[in-house]
Amino acid sequence: MNTQHAPHESGTPDRRAIERVVADVERTQRAKDAEGFLTLFHPDALWTTAHGKVLLGLDAIAEFTRAVLPAAVWDGDVTYEVAHVQFLRPDVAAVKVRQVYHSAEGDTEGAPLYVMTRQEDGRWLLHAYQNTEVRTG
Template sequence: MTNAPTDIEAIEQVVATVERTQRAKDVEGFLALFHPHALWTTAHGKVLIGLDAIAEFTRTVLPAASWDGEVTYEAVHTQFLRPDVAAVKVRQIYHSAEGDTEGAPLYVMTKQEDGRWLLHACQNTEVRSG
């Protein structure tokens, strides 16, 4: 199964927008990336079902988030499950003076009829050393 390079680029752009909105604490920009029926599991295991639940959590947590460095996101592997469904492994790093911490999110994204790729089912996993 092959997908156009534009699909890969569009998916990478979504991941880049996650990074940008997290850094800027841009709640609405972040929420615009989700399918209305999305499922999100946080790095600490909180399960959020549907955009309303994701929005409520994000509006509470993101503006108050504090990190003393920057965060980066990189799509490191994209596997197309169907032409309109992709599993995307992301490398997330929080850079700080105390050292870097890493996350390993998995984003299942779906391509909409208008061509946009949206986050549909996501698991954010904290990477622990050792």
């Protein structure tokens, strides 16, 4: 194990900053706020949706998000929880998230993996985003 990355344990400033980004993802998804959601992405980000749609770059992510998020049929009750953070380098983290959409018909779960990068100004942004629908049974 490379102990150089050990300082990034729970409660550190970087970990808290990453948790805030995940909380902002939840907040913007609940509000169906496409513009707020888009501020969380690196300009060169790539995103694969839970259904396999690949979006390369912020322009493609923005076009998809602006078309889909405001018109989403779910009632906006969604939760995001940081399940695990693995620092790959001091400025790069793999973040496993538990995502649950709550509805009267039952919960639907996703298992996103975010690769986040810390910018020169200290902000953490979503750089690669892979979502996977969790199926039960």
